[in-house]
Amino acid sequence: MKRNSRLSVALHVLLHMAEQADKALTSDVLASWAATNPVVIRRTFAGLRDAGIVGSTKGHGGGWTLLRPLDAVTLADIQAALDEPLLALGKAEESPGCMVERAVNAALDDAVAEARRLLDECLSRITLADLAAQIGPRRVVLQAAGCKDPHHES
């Protein structure tokens, strides 16, 4: 339990979902992939649902489904949907009386805005399809051999 692993979790789960495309998967299943709690999945995926990346249905046979092809979802999309801070820069005081501190805050605001823009551009160049293509070849062999989801050792 450390520092903002929501993007990591979301990517991991989304890629697993892609392998079971068009099947509604429950929060419990997704949670077991990410070794976390179903409620954590629902919270994390709420943003993705609002962004139209995944859909959810209730009741029998319900669960989560991917709504877009892998090459139509960028890491920037996911990051934005999760609404995370991304940058760990804070200000000592929000509206200081000191003129020096105001100048510092203004400069940092500018730098952070620029950094966000650069980061977003960087993340928007990577799609889920790119990540799927980089999954080790050993997995393909296992899949071909008909093994049932040997995802984690637990």
Place this chain on the structure above:
Amino acid sequence: MKRNSRLSVALHVLLHMAEQADKALTSDVLASWAATNPVVIRRTFAGLRDAGIVGSTKGHGGGWTLLRPLDAVTLADIQAALDEPLLALGKAEESPGCMVERAVNAALDDAVAEARRLLDECLSRITLADLAAQIGPRRVVLQAAGCKDPHHES
């Protein structure tokens, strides 16, 4: 008390120091500028001292001094000296057995490395002199009138 305000604090204090150049200033004085505790200043400035940006001397008349001209210190220098994480992206698991998660980790590592590079380049273009130049003109008037450091209202 929020999130990683060390860069903010460091910049604020360094700019105040620049106004009293060549005078050794105690941690207590710097702390009163940043409205914090002297020990926090010592901790924060330890990295700056190791990086050769400031120096510290003990005993009577001791304290902290700026060792470089304002235009020879970039925000990237300070950020690196503070050794902060900067990016709030973490991984769910450090060395996962799941191939999918490994691919995610690898991709995120690459993206974070690239982002760090971009950020560093962005911060290395701003010097303390640039910040000093952007301090509001009202302050100059007060300085000229001989007012003694009306930095904060406390």
Place this chain on the structure above:
DNA sequence: TTTCATGTAATCATATATGTTACGTGATGG
């Protein structure tokens, strides 16, 4: 109408950052 699955609030646990206290070390001045 019972069961299943999401939606969400509330609470707990833990990690990180900052604030504070206490004490050690070295340098200066008397």
Place this chain on the structure above:
DNA sequence: CCATCACGTAACATATATGATTACATGAAA
């Protein structure tokens, strides 16, 4: 030589953030 000053640092306290867990409401399907 020793009292004082200021940094160096460990130890502890507090605040915030994130994730885990519990509990319950809502809606859909068998």
